Every structure is written in structure tokens, then in C-alpha cells.
Amino acid sequence: MQRTPGTSPTLTLVPGVDTDWEGRKLHIRRRRRGCVSKGFRVDSLATGQCLCGAVTFRISGEFESFFLCHCTRCRRDSGSAHSANLFSSTAKITWLSGEANIRTFRLSGSRHVKCFCTICGSALPFSQPDDGVLVVPAGSLDGALGRRPDAHICFSVRADWDDDLASLSRFDEFPA
Ligand SMILES: [Zn+2]
Ligand SMILES: [Zn+2]
Numbered sequence: 748m749q750r751t752p753g754t755s756p757t758l759t760l761v762p763g764v765d766t767d768w769e770g771r772k773l774h775i776r777r778r779r780r781g782c783v784s785k786g787f788r789v790d791s792l793a794t795g796q797c798l799c800g801a802v803t804f805r806i807s808g809e810f811e812s813f814f815l816c817h818c819t820r821c822r823r824d825s826g827s828a829h830s831a832n833l834f835s836s837t838a839k840i841t842w843l844s845g846e847a848n849i850r851t852f853r854l855s856g857s858r859h860v861k862c863f864c865t866i867c868g869s870a871l872p873f874s875q876p877d878d879g880v881l882v883v884p885a886g887s888l889d890g891a892l893g894r895r896p897d898a899h900i901c902f903s904v905r906a907d908w909d910d911d912l913a914s915l916s917r918f919d920e921f922p923a
Contacts, residue, residue, distance in 0.1 A: 802845035808838025
């Protein structure tokens with residue numbers, strides 16, 4: 748995809764249509780820099796790491812979107828109800844350690860990509876193959892994001908146990 752200087756893509760959800768962070772049915776709208784109202788800076792220099800600590804990284808720049816994707820691929824990939832990914836067309840990532848331990852898996856016939864630590868399997872950031880958009884698993888970042896997700900996507904195909912989860916009992920530790 749050709750990038751026009753001075754513009755940045757913004758992911759736009761289509762009302763009433765299930766969308767997917769892999770780009771299916773997602774409309775990419777380009778706006779002039781400075782007019783992107785949804786852009787947010789997690790931190791001028793956000794850092795993150797995998798579970799075992801071998802891979803560490805730093806990200807500078809702003810994210811345009813933050814989506815929780817409930818599609819089948821994201822559920823299998825994450826082993827959970829949904830993925831939680833931040834998206835940026837302009838942020839830059841710097842690998843600080845463990846780059847030799849990073850592996851990228853792309854599901855054949857799809858745009859679904861998973862980047863992970865070969866020691867502990869933790870999800871790590873990657874750039875989407877087609878447009879270079881940086882995708883960062885929210886859980887891989889250190890510290891607080893200071894920002895709620897923008898939306899659930901692919902919500903109609905969520906797991907059958909994934910409904911009204913906010914109403915469940917809450918414990919601060921593993922219940923006895
Ligand atoms: Zn690791
Ligand atoms: Zn998904």
C-alpha cells in the first residue's frame with residue numbers, strides 16, 4: 748500500500764458490520780496529520796517485554812486504535828476471549844534485547860500474524876505485512892496505558908462463555 752507523506756491512516760469501524768483487526772471489512776481512512784482525533788500517546792517512550800524477560804522493546808509514537816478482537820483466530824492465538832491490540836501507522840519500535848528469540852508466524856491464506864518469544868511464547872509487537880501498521884499486544888507493555896479500548900470487534904462470533912463478563916464475582920487473589 749502506498750503511503751502518502753503527511754497523512755496517517757485511521758481504522759474506521761463500519762456500523763453494524765463485524766470487523767476484524769486483520770483488515771477484513773475494516774475501512775482505512777486517511778486524514779491529514781494533526782486532524783486525527785483518536786490518536787493517543789501511551790507514553791513518549793513506552794517499554795515492554797515478554798514473560799521470561801529475554802525480549803525487551805521500546806516504542807515511541809502515538810497509537811490510533813485499540814481493539815479487542817473476539818474472532819476465532821484471535822481466540823486460538825491468545826487462548827482467551829479476545830486479543831487486545833494497539834495499532835499505529837507512525838510509532839516506531841526498537842528492540843532492546845532478545846531479538847534473536849523473536850519468531851513471526853503468519854497463518855497461511857490470511858493476514859493473521861503472531862509474533863512471539865521462542866523461549867516463553869509471549870505475544871510481541873509486529874508490523875503488518877501489507878501496510879506496515881505496528882500492532883502491539885496491550886499486555887506486553889509495561890505500566891499503565893491510561894486509556895480504554897476503543898471497541899470490541901468481531902463481537903458476534905465471540906465464545907459462548909464470553910457474555911456480560913463484567914458482572915462476574917471479583918477477587919483480588921485466586922479464590923480459595
Ligand atoms: Zn520470553
Ligand atoms: Zn481477530
